[in-house]
Amino acid sequence: MGQRTPLYDQHLALGAKMVDFGGWDMPLHYGSQVEEHHQVRRDCGVFDVSHMTVVDVTGPQAQTYLQHLLANDVARLDSPGKALYSAMLNERGGVVDDLIVYLTDAGYRLVVNASTRDKDLAWMQARAEGHAVEIRERADLAMLAIQGPSARERVAELVSAARAELVQALKPFQGLPQGDWFIGRTGYTGEDGLEIILPADQAQAFFGELIGAGVSPIGLGARDTLRLEAGLNLYGQDMDEDVSPLSANMGWTIAWEPAERAFVGRGALQTMREDKNRPKLVGLVLEERGVLRAHQVVRVGELGEGEITSGSFSPTLGKSIALARVPAGTGDRAEVEIRGKWYPVRVVKPTFVRQGKVLI
């Protein structure tokens, strides 16, 4: 038996098909993964993401510590509520994890992946040596993501006036506390929406209110196809400790300036940055029938081979799409091997759908 979030019984009552995800028993879907996907793109849905790890970093040297730990620069966060996406790298420039960091009144709040929890906490503790910081995992908190074009409106109808006001006022990628809730206008679907971090003992009631108000519960299955369409990486699939952010479409998250900021992995990244032959992460679209899957081989003419890192069926496009790591010079065509046959694919920027709009 895996770990359970506070919403476990509610998932079962809603008819969820449960699966193991990084040691947690989580809902895969509540009937139809494809319907849930459409629901989020067209209206809104709620995801239980309580398995994700919330870590508060405080203390007089919290900023200098995170400037050392992360490839993005927390000094860019100039007022509480601002957030940024970053990779946490090893000395080889590989990705230990990807995360969101919010600047709070007390310090910083990080949200890291569930499947990497133990590794991340150990890594963070080890790098903290010599810094006056406190690293505190918040296992007392639950997290719900409400995503979709009507998500903020629907949440505003259910919460207190003060929270509703904050929900309306938040700018994209901003997150602020209200009472004992922390509300971020962030997500993993490519749609507008919120991620709400709240005390675990309030999660059941709020989830129940959302369901009661007609907001559909959405499982991890749709979460995966939504993030894939949005071109958002999944840790462990699209990048890991042996992959540089430069080869994972995460170059924009590296803060090279100021040049004197010595973050973990900087030296290795600098060398890779000069290598014009480093592989890149692209999007693939299969025009024929079939489904692209992780680890299928991609052939790019004379340039050599690459590999699909994430692939699935895109409910919005009605065809299969994928993220793939391919040779540097890859143009707009490639081929993928599916069960021994080669299929032509179109190579595109790895963002297929955003805010309900098809971008390819």
Add this chain to the structure above:
Amino acid sequence: MSNIPSDLRYAASHEWARLEADGSVTVGISDHAQEALGDVVYVELPEIGQQLTAGQEAGVVESVKAASDIYSPVSGEVIAVNALLTDSPEQVNADAYAGWFYRLKPSDTAELDKLLDAAAYKAACDADA
């Protein structure tokens, strides 16, 4: 609970087979199988005229989640395929027993007797769960 009609025979690999009045055998995947797969988005069917032996790969069914091989429950020559599934693979989810895959002219109808009946298949599914 999944639907297991008593007039069909089943393979342990979750295909169903139905002996038709004209002596042909229709093949599909069980309700239990479609439920486990989730939303079906692609089906690869055998070719008409293809000779299949019992247990041989006859096609592929892909859901959003995963790809799964279809094995022919009995031997014979493929005489029809359900082309409707090419455009509407979700038919398999809507009704696994109406959303048939292919029909064959069996080379030995006695092979049907070697398949599981509804009660035995139900027991196999329950043991799976």
